[in-house]
Amino acid sequence: MSKTPIRTLLFGAALALAVAPWPAQAEPGVTDDEIVIGMFSALSGPLMVNGADPLNAARAYYEDVNARGGIHGRKIRTVIEDDKCVPAESNAVARKLIAVDNVFLLNGGACSGAVVALQDLVNREKVPHVFINASGDTAVFPPTRYQFGSIPGTQRSTMAAVVSFSTEQLKGKRLALIGPDDDMGRAAYRFVKAVVEKGGAELVAYEVVPNNATDVTVPIVNVRAAKPDVLMLATYPAPTILVVQKAYEYGLDLPIVSAIQGVSSAPEVFAKSVGDNGALENFYYTVPLAGPLGGPELKPFYDLFAKYNPDRDTPTLTMPYGFPSAMAVVKALELAGRDLTREKFVDALEQVDFDSGIMVSHIKFGPDRRDAMRGQVVLKYDGETLTRMPDVYEWDQIVPPDSPALN
Template identity: 45%
Template sequence: MKLKMLGAGLSFAAGLLAAAAAGAQEPGITDKSIKIGMFGPLSGPNMAYGFDVINAAKMYYDKINKEGGIHGRKIEYVVEDDRCNANDLVAAVKKLVEQEQVFMLNGGSCSAAVVAAKDYVVRNKVPFLMLNASGDGALYPPTDYIFGAFSISQYAVGGAMIEFAAKQFGAKTIGYINHDDAYGAWNLEGSKADAQTNGVKLAVESINPTINDVTAPFLKLRAANPDVLLLVTYARPAALLIKKAAELGFNKPIILSVTGTASLSQLVENVGKDALKNFYIQEVMVDAPGGAKLKPIYDMYEAAYPDLAAKPDHPQTYMPYGIPPAMSLVKALQDAGPNPTREKVLAALKTQDFDSGVMAGRVKFGPTDRAANRSTIFVKYDGATMTPLPGVYSSRWTYQAK
């Protein structure tokens, strides 16, 4: 009798465990919601890289929720400020994963900072889609958990600029200024590959992002007599270099990478319109900021944030960048089916290939590529008018396992 009772008790306990397991959900998933962890610079000197980008992603998620959600579930997002700082970003990611128990992550606007979260994300097997950070150091070599560069891979930034300079201006010698950090090394590697392909000679100067006097590096590049000058820097050193070029009478084409264009109005204020007579901006969207092809995004922003839209500095240049990663996340959840797991979402991401209608190139991942976009257009800018030039330019750099 005792043995029978013990057996019955064990069977009942096993049944309870099985029932609990069957009903268990992965973190952040309920019958009615999917919790997403978002983060970016919402304060500090680099907030222009992320504030409106996060707003754009949020308004896209709100749109999906109004349309019924994903397989009956609404997206719930929790947002943290990473201040474009590696320590703050890792702290934000840990809080979202451990305290908020999010299902997946969608964040990061600053490449150097976002790479710091790589080990934690991979160790905890959390699906992570970056916002507008390139984050090449977290994308290469590829992992099963991190996807990014929806704006563009840093390897591709420099390479696409080289292709444009060679084809648009017939440049044979190109002056090239990048940063002396990992971010600068990534875009320089892609640039060297495309320079070789296009038969172009590079004259390179690498500067610290916090540089205050750019006279010496600029004079060294001018001595190389370049046909075109490429600035692959953040906004502050870019403004210093453009202003210095005007002061020293440099009148050849200057091409600024997409990472240096956080606020065009601020750029004009810093350098003056006379410094922008032969000036071109790299852009990863299908049109210039505010252009006709992007009007639906700007209309959506104005409807979602009327108070912000009334301000002269909003939306900021990078605002539309928040849409493609949000689209990617939604599509992966839809493709994962009515019973999503992290592994199902990751499998869906690895084969994604779609046109966002926002970026110059398709959002496309592959077996060894976690960078969504490598294509750009270029815009002539005179301080008042942006004129998109025909053609889409892409880097030919490809990842090779070492």
């Protein structure tokens, strides 16, 4: 019987290993039976009102998908963290979700600063990141490969509605704007200028107030001196309340049109804070929702939220914002197929275009589009009754996305 030298056997085994196909490396967060999604939002702290209910709405949608069989034979498992809407915290929890929990993608963020702080991380690590309800312009303009967001609309969306309504419905020719001294305020100002110039109106006053302002007398005096037809606001709730009160006190008898961020978690809370419905006689604000809170359009989503969050009897105004982000994630996972990778998921997400039933416009992404929802409507609010005004305003139908005025 012939004997093969050991050295020859070892060489043959090495050669066989060299040419044999190695098993493909598993994609992070994907197994035969599950997809792991890392979720984070403000679950505590002063901005919890913006973050907790939207995150739990998204989680409810994932649980409902699981109850219906999952996606291509896999169930979704979520890992949830609290970032308090603080950029340093969001960076820490995102790193933990990626490196320790080995998630496939991130679905998180209720505040613009928190998601902007993650741009370098997620694009370097090539981890898809879909915001829950953060909507700041700097998070999506210019677009980056792995971040998708602005479900409720950016400042381009809100201010397109504010200015267009002010000029078209209220027939304003001389407009004034008060905004915050931050990235959102500066984005609002740039877009207002672009829309005003296009529409033939004039911005006769622009005043900036800090988010912690306790007195807005000087801005109101300056606005009154400019004699505008309409006062537009891009401020947050606290300064918006001060502006409305001071305008009424100083007899500034003109329509006030506010971006959505000016009204707190519920209109009735805002009215109570203003204190006198006389100040709201001619007050309007924008919203991205397809129907009124408690109305028939949104009822199925409130029912779904209640099913998976039985302890939340009165969810906040922002709760419905959480559903479309989860819907977009699920649609992209379905499009990407069973052979799932992060790159296939991103490519699929760029094809997503659907009517959520929650927002006034389609949720739509594309190779050069990371802001999901571009429409807003306007509500008139007199402190007691909400009345929807006609028309849906979509910013890219008002100012072309490639307009130099936006840069």
